[in-house]
Amino acid sequence: xxxxxxxxxxxxxxxxxxxxxxxxxxxxxxxxxxxxxxxxxxxxxxxxxxxxxxxxxxxxxxxxxxxxxxxxxxxxxxxxxxxxxxxxxxxxxxxxxxxxxxxxxxxxxxxxxxxxxxxxxxxxxxxxxxxxxxxxxxxxxxxxxxxxxxxxxxxxxxxxxxxxxxxxxxxxxxxxxxxxxxxxxxxxxxxxxxxxxxxxxxxxxxxxxxxxxxxxxxxxxxxxxxxxxxxxxxxxxxxxxxxxxxxxxxxxxxxxxxxxxxxxxxxxxxxxxxxxxxxxxxxxxxxxxxxxxxxxxxxxxxxxxxxxxxxxxxxxxxxxxxxxxxxxxxxxxxxxxxxxxxxxxxxxxxxxxxxxxxxxxxxxxxxxxxxxxxxxxxxxxxxxxxxxxxxxxxxxxxxxxxxxxxxxxxxxxxxxxxxxxxxxxxxxxxxxxxxxxxxxxxxxxxxxxxxxxxxxxxxxxxxxxxxxxxxxxxxxxxxxxxxxxxxxxxxxxxxxxxxxxxxxxxxxxxxxxxxxxxxxxxxxxxxxxxxxxxxxxxxxxxxxxxxxxxxxxxxxxxxxxxxxxxxxxxxxxxxxxxxxxxxxxxxxxxxxxxxxxxxxxxxxxxxxxxxxxxxxxxxxxxxxxxxxxxxxxxxxxxxxxxxxxxxxxxxxxxxxxxxxxxxxxxxxxxxxxxxxxxxxxxxxxxxxxxxxxxxxxxxxxxxxxxxxxxxxxxxxxxxxxxxxxxxxxxxxxxxxxxxxxxxxxxxxxxxxxxxxxxxxxxxxxxxxxxxxxxxxxxxxxxxxxxxx
Numbered sequence: 001x002x003x004x005x006x007x008x009x010x011x012x013x014x015x016x017x018x019x020x021x022x023x024x025x026x027x028x029x030x031x032x033x034x035x036x037x038x039x040x041x042x043x044x045x046x047x048x049x050x051x052x053x054x055x056x057x058x059x060x061x062x063x064x065x066x067x068x069x070x071x072x073x074x075x076x077x078x079x080x081x082x083x084x085x086x087x088x089x090x091x092x093x094x095x096x097x098x099x100x101x102x103x104x105x106x107x108x109x110x111x112x113x114x115x116x117x118x119x120x121x122x123x124x125x126x127x128x129x130x131x132x133x134x135x136x137x138x139x140x141x142x143x144x145x146x147x148x149x150x151x152x153x154x155x156x157x158x159x160x161x162x163x164x165x166x167x168x169x170x171x172x173x174x175x176x177x178x179x180x181x182x183x184x185x186x187x188x189x190x191x192x193x194x195x196x197x198x199x200x201x202x203x204x205x206x207x208x209x210x211x212x213x214x215x216x217x218x219x220x221x222x223x224x225x226x227x228x229x230x231x232x233x234x235x236x237x238x239x240x241x242x243x244x245x246x247x248x249x250x251x252x253x254x255x256x257x258x259x260x261x262x263x264x265x266x267x268x269x270x271x272x273x274x275x276x277x278x279x280x281x282x283x284x285x286x287x288x289x290x291x292x293x294x295x296x297x298x299x300x301x302x303x304x305x306x307x308x309x310x311x312x313x314x315x316x317x318x319x320x321x322x323x324x325x326x327x328x329x330x331x332x333x334x335x336x337x338x339x340x341x342x343x344x345x346x347x348x349x350x351x352x353x354x355x356x357x358x359x360x361x362x363x364x365x366x367x368x369x370x371x372x373x374x375x376x377x378x379x380x381x382x383x384x385x386x387x388x389x390x391x392x393x394x395x396x397x398x399x400x401x402x403x404x405x406x407x408x409x410x411x412x413x414x415x416x417x418x419x420x421x422x423x424x425x426x427x428x429x430x431x432x433x434x435x436x437x438x439x440x441x442x443x444x445x446x447x448x449x450x451x452x453x454x455x456x457x458x459x460x461x462x463x464x465x466x467x468x469x470x471x472x473x474x475x476x477x478x479x480x481x482x483x484x485x486x487x488x489x490x491x492x493x494x495x496x497x498x499x500x501x502x503x504x505x506x507x508x509x510x511x512x513x514x515x516x517x518x519x520x521x522x523x524x525x526x527x528x529x530x531x532x533x534x535x536x537x538x539x540x541x542x543x544x545x546x547x548x549x550x551x552x553x554x555x556x557x558x559x560x561x562x563x564x565x566x567x568x569x570x571x572x573x574x575x576x577x578x579x580x581x582x583x584x585x586x587x588x589x590x591x592x593x594x595x596x597x598x599x600x601x602x603x604x605x606x607x608x609x610x611x612x613x614x615x616x617x618x619x620x621x622x623x624x625x626x627x628x629x630x631x632x633x634x635x636x637x638x639x640x641x642x643x644x645x646x647x648x649x650x651x652x653x654x655x656x657x658x659x660x661x662x663x664x665x666x667x668x669x670x671x672x673x674x675x676x677x678x679x680x681x682x683x684x685x686x687x688x689x690x691x692x693x694x695x696x697x698x699x700x701x702x703x704x705x706x707x708x709x710x711x712x713x714x715x716x717x718x719x720x721x722x723x724x725x726x727x728x729x730x731x732x733x734x735x736x737x738x739x740x741x742x743x744x745x746x747x748x749x750x751x752x753x754x755x756x757x758x759x760x761x762x763x764x765x766x767x768x769x770x771x772x773x774x775x776x777x778x779x780x781x782x783x784x785x786x787x788x
Contacts, residue, residue, distance in 0.1 A: 008293065008296040008297060008300050011292050011295070011296035011299070011300075012289055012292040012293055012296060014292075015288055015289075015291075015292040016285060016288055016289050016292065019284060019285055019288045020281075020285060023281040023284065023285070026277070026281075027274070027277060027278070027281065030270075030273070030274070030277060031270075031274065034267060034270035034273070034274070035263075035267060037270075038263055038266035038267045038269070038270065039241060039263065039266070041266055042241035042261040042263060042266050043234070043241060045189065045190070045261050046190065046234075046241055046242075046243050046259060046260075046261050048188075049188035049189060049190035049259055049261070050188075050243055050245065050259055052187050052188045053184055053187075053188050053190070053192065053257070053259060056183075056184055056187050056188075057146075057155060057247075060155055060174055061144045061155065061157060063100055064100065064102065064144070064155070064156070064157040064172045064173065064174065065142065065144065065157045065159060067096055067099065067100045067102065067172055068142075068157050068158075068159040068170045068171075068172045069159055070096070071092060071093075071096045071170055071172075072159055072160065072161040072162065072170050074092065076088065076092070077089070077092045077161070078161060078163045078167070080092065081107070081115075081161055081163070081167055081168050082163065082167065086115075086116055086124075089107055089115065089116045090116050090118070093105035093106070093107065093116060093118050094118055096172075097118060097172070100172075101174075102172050102173060102174055103152075103154060103173060103174055103175035104118070104119060104149060104154045104156060104171065104172065104173030104174075104175065105117070105118040105171075105172055106118070106119070106170075106171040106172075107161075107168050107169070107170055107171070108128055108134065108168065108169045108171060109168055109169075110134070110166060110167070110168065110169070111134070112127050112128045112131045112133075112134045112169075113126070113127055113128075114126045114127070114128065115168060119149065119150065120150070130147055133145070133147070133156075133158050133171075134158070134169060136158075137158040137159070137160065137169060138160075138166075141160070142157060142158060142159045142160070143157070143158045144156065144157040144158070145248055146176065146247040146248050146255050147248060147255070148196060148254070148255065149173070152175050152176070152177075152206075153175070153176045153194065153196055153206050153255055154173030154174060154175050154176060155173055155174045155176060156171055156172065156173035157171070157172055157173070158170070158171050176194050176206055176207060176255075177206070177207045178207045178208070178209075180207065181193070181194065181207040181208060181209050182209055185209045188259070189261075190259045190260060190261055191208070191209045191210050191240070191259070191260040191261070191262070192207075192208070192209055192257060192258070192259055192260075193205065193207065193208035193209070193210055193215070193218055193257070193258040193260070194206035194207045194208070194247075194255070194256070194257055194258075195219065195222050195255070195256050195257075195258065196254065196255050197254045197255070202223070203219060203222055203223045204219075205218075205219055206255075210260070214238065217237070217238050218237060218238075218258060218260075221235070221237045221238075221242075222244065222256065222258060225244060233245075237260070239262060239263050239264050240260040240261065240262055240263065241260065241261045241263060241266075242258055242259065242260045242261075243258070243259040243260075244256055244257075244258050245257050245259065299330070302323075302330045302334070303330065305323065306330070306333060306334060306337055309337060309341075310337065313337075313340075313341050313344060316348070318341050318342075318344065318345040318348075321338050321341070355367060356368035356371075358417075358431075358432035358434075360410055360413055360414065360417075360432070361413055361414055361416075361417035361432045362417065363417050363420075363430060363431050363432040363438075364429070364430070364431040364432070365431060365432060365433070365434070366431065366432075366433045366434055366439075368431060369429070369431035369433065369439050369441070370490045370491075370494070372429055372431075372441065373389065373441060373490035373493065373494070374489065374490045376429075376441060376483075377483060377488060377489055377490060377493070380483055380484070381484070381488070385443065385444075386443075386444040386482065386483055386484065387441060387442060387443045387444050387482075387483050388440075388441070388442040388444055388480055388481070388482050388483070389439065389440070389441055389442075389480070389481045389482075389483070389493045389494065389496075389497045390439065390440040390441075390442065390478055390479070390480050390497065390511075391433070391437060391438075391439055391478065391479045391480075391494070391497040391498055391500075391501045392437065392438040392439070392440065392461075392476050392477075392478050393436060393437050393438075393476065393477045393478075393479075393501055393505065394412070394413075394416070394436040394437075394474060394475075394476060395474070395475045395476065395477055395505075396474075396475070397409060397412070397435075397436035400412055400467075400472065402660045402661075403660065404467060404468045404470065404472075405468065407468070408467045408468040408472075409436075411467045411468070412467055412472065412474065413432070413436065415465050415467070416438065416461065416474070417432060417438075419460060419461055419463075420438060420440070420461070422460065423456065423457050423460040423461060424440065424442075424457075427443050428440060428441060428442050428443070429441035439494075439497075444482070450480070450511075450513070454478070454510070454511055458476065458510065461474070461476060462474055462475055462476065475510075476510070476511075477501060477504040477505040477509070477510070477511070478501065478504060478510065478511035478512075479496075479497040479498060479499065479500030479501025479502070479503070479504055479511070479512060479514065480497060480500055480511060480512065480513045480514065481493045481494075481496035481497035481500060481513075481514045482513070482514075486514045496514040497514060499514060499518050500512045500513060500514040500515075500518060503518045506580075528570075528573070528577070528578060528581065529578075529581050529582075529587070531567065532565075532578055532581070532582060532587055532591075533587060535565060535567075536590055536591065536594050538568075540565055540566055540567065540568065541563060541564070541565055541591070541594060542563075542564050542565075542566065542766065543561050543562065543563060543564070543595065543598055543599055543602065543766075543767065544561075544562045544563075544564050544764035544765055544766055545559040545560065545561055545562070545602075545764060545765060545766075545767060545770040546559060546560050546562060546757050546761075546762060546763065546764040546765075547559050547757060547761055547762050547770070547773070547774070548560060548614075548616065548735065548755045548756070548757045549755065549756055549757065549761050550754065550755055551745075551748060551749040551753055551754065551755065551756055552749070552754075556613070556774060557613070557614060557755070558613055558614035558615065558616060558648070558755070559603075559613055559614075559615060559616070559770065560615075560616040560618075560650070560757060560764075561595060561599040561602075561615060561616065561617055561618075562575070562618075562764045563575060563579075563591065563595055564764075565578060579620075583620050583621065583622055586622075588620050588622045588623070589622055589623065589626055592619065592620060592622075592623045592626075592629075593632060595617060595618075596617060596632060596633060596636055597636060599615060599617050600615070600617075600636040600637065600640050600642060600647065601636075601640055602615075602767050603615040603640070603642065603646070603647075604640030604641060604642055606771065607641075607642070607646070608641075609771075611771070611774060613646075613774075614646050614647070614648060614676075615646065615647055615648065616648045616649075616650050616678065617647065617648070617649055617650065618649075618650045618651075618680065619649045619650065619651050619655070620655055621652075621655035621656075621663075624651065624655060624656075624662065624663045624666045624667070625662055625666075629666065629670075630666075630669050630670060630673060633647070633670070633673065633675065634673060643674070644673050644674030644675045645674050645675070645676060647675050647676065648675070648676040648677070648678050648698070648699060649670060649675055649676070649677055649678065650678045650679075650680040650701065651663075651667070651677065651678070651679060651680060652679075652680045652681050656679070656695070664694070664695060667695055667696060667697075668695075668696060671696035671698075672696075676698040676699065677695070677696060677697050677698055677699070678697070678698065678699035678700070678701055678735070679695075679697055679699070679700055679701060680701045681701065681703040682700045682701055682702055682703065682723065697730075697732060698732065698733060699732060699733040699734070699735055700723065700726075700727040700732050700733070700734050700735070701734075701735045701736075701737055702720060702723050702724075702734065702735065702736045702737065702753075703737070703738075704737050704738020704758070705738075706719050706720050706723075707720065707736050707737065707738045707739060707744060707748075707758075708738055708740065708744075710744065710747065711741070711743045711744055711747055717747075720736070720748075720751065720753075721751055724751050724752055724753050728752065733754045733755065734753050734754050734755070735753075735754065735755040735756065735757065736748050736753050736755070736756045736757075736758075737756075737757050737758060738758050739756045739757065739758030739759075739760045739761065740758050740759045740760050741760055742760065744758075744760065745760055745761075
């Protein structure tokens with residue numbers, strides 16, 4: 001079914017159907033009323049016609065009676081009767097019959113014997129078929145009826161011939177045929193049909209004004225109805241209002257007349273009315289359609305305008321306002337759309353701002369910078385220009401967040417965002433790429449050498465400022481990529497700058513410019529990281545041990561376990577080449593679990609052999625966030641029969657400061673198990689004394705960077721001395737690592753340092769060689785060692 005989708009078509013169809021339905025109802029009501037009126041008129045006309053029909057029969061009867069009385073009074077006719085002059089009688093009968101156009105002229109004796117008949121001479125001497133005629137005539141002095149005589153039916157009268165007593169009976173009659181029916185139709189305006197009941201009980205049509213095609217239907221209806229009752233019967237037969245009336249008094253329902261009035265013909269009187277009504281209906285429908293179209297267009301035009309406006313709003317055009325209209329509802333809708341347009345424009349402007357602006361710093365964000373960078377690459381390519389992309393990353397920003405709080409970290413980012421535009425030119429583009437990373441786009445001129453530009457930028461950016469009532473120093477690591485040397489599109493340039501940034505952070509450089517070798521190194525590290533996943537399963541890792549000597553006695557009291565990796569293809573791989581990558585993935589946990597299991601098993605073996613040694617095991621930042629670490633250590637201690645205090649967990653300052661809250665919670669739990677805690681590489685991180693004071697630390701380990709030049713550099717010596725004094729004042733054991741000379745060894749002993757380890761004492765060696773060295777079985781120089 002076709003669906004009407006436009007409001008105009010729906011309104012036109014609705015109002016047209018509504019009017020059409022009303023007109024149809026009116027037409028039906030008028031038709032029904034006309035039909036009722038037609039039936040009433042038919043019934044009235046039938047009643048009137050029936051009276052006229054009866055009156056016409058009475059007039060015929062009177063005419064026959066008059067003619068019969070005239071004949072009966074004729075002297076010559078009476079003499080002919082008395083003299084039995086049959087020829088005279090027949091002549092008189094024929095003459096009188098012709099005068100009144102009678103079809104039947106008969107003379108009967110007083111006992112009903114036929115004397116003469118104009119119908120058939122053979123009737124002479126026969127007795128009347130209806131002897132009751134004579135009886136009724138004798139009783140009344142005359143008699144009239146409609147009877148069958150032979151094959152025909154006649155309206156007859158019977159009068160006596162007096163001389164002066166009755167000597168015979170004159171019977172005159174009009175035949176009932178089509179001519180009589182047509183004459184009666186002319187008088188009554190009705191269709192008239194005469195029917196007679198045959199001797200065998202069937203009915204036959206005597207005469208009818210109906211078309212031949214309808215006569216048989218009427219005969220069937222009369223056959224089914226006539227004779228069941230006396231009196232006039234109203235009927236409805238095939239569209240005709242009908243009256244069925246008996247005509248013969250003697251024979252009752254043997255002869256009947258059917259008077260009819262056509263309902264169709266009666267309804268035809270209303271055809272002009274129906275035609276007029278139909279014309280009016282069509283005109284009204286046409287006017288309704290035109291009016292509906294006009295009204296609908298007046299309604300839909302502003303709606304269509306609003307629809308077009310909505311389409312423009314959808315396409316992002318908010319410049320046009322909806323026009324006012326006289327239609328209140330649509331005017332209200334237009335006002336609502338205007339309000340919606342303004343609200344959407346405002347929100348979209350805000351969304352666009354949020355989409356392209358960093359909410360914290362107010363600088364363009366990564367998306368906006370990428371768009372600008374893409375535009376810049378196209379422009380620079382067309383003009384043959386060059387520019388640089390700088391990615392700046394705040395060093396130690398996580399420490400600022402963890403120590404001073406995230407609000408302070410946000411303040412730092414806002415300070416940097418305010419300073420950056422101040423140290424750049426108007427043509428330079430700056431953006432916040434998310435978190436603590438910023439990006440700068442610098443068009444390159446002839447004087448824009450990095451040696452000139454970078455010191456100027458860093459000198460302004462790295463000035464200390466106050467945050468949370470504390471003076472904060474900030475430093476940056478910067479990666480640089482040049483267009484077009486390092487990339488022709490935004491993605492390539494940012495990727496190259498990011499590789500350079502990572503390299504700068506890894507090598508602790510202020511800035512680095514992208515070089516293809518950096519990417520090769522990065523790919524090498526990725527391959528190495530993939531191999532590291534299978535190193536544990538393939539037993540490619542092994543542990544080396546370095547003794548920790550008590551300086552006051554020279555006795556070895558502990559050992560530090562150090563992991564090594566012998567790659568089946570690359571050979572020896574230093575820890576600093578794979579541990580940092582492992583710490584950035586989940587692999588470090590698997591490595592730590594392997595180290596704990598194997599190191600504690602080894603120290604258990606040594607203690608079982610009578611070697612009373614402590615063991616130091618390095619723990620990473622990821623391990624401190626592993627809630628399974630305490631259970632793992634407890635299980636290994638129990639399995640190897642070790643006392644918890646014989647194990648010292650070395651944790652770097654940077655690991656502690658990555659997540660101070662969780663780290664402190666984990667360290668407290670480990671120390672509560674009886675394990676000792678050592679802060680490794682103390683002095684290189686950014687932990688505060690208040691933080692260290694609140695940790696259950698047993699040992700401070702001075703980084704080798706301060707030990708290696710302490711005998712030559714007064715500053716390093718001062719740092720070492722102050723660290724030893726600080727540790728002792730806090731009740732901590734102090735260990736110096738990286739001791740490589742006798743002078744360093746003696747100097748540390750004089751400063752009161754508790755323990756020392758380094759190449760001067762022994763290099764890291766495998767377990768069997770460490771045990772041999774400890775037992776003095778071989779001189780240290782002959783042992784197989786591996787450079788740390």
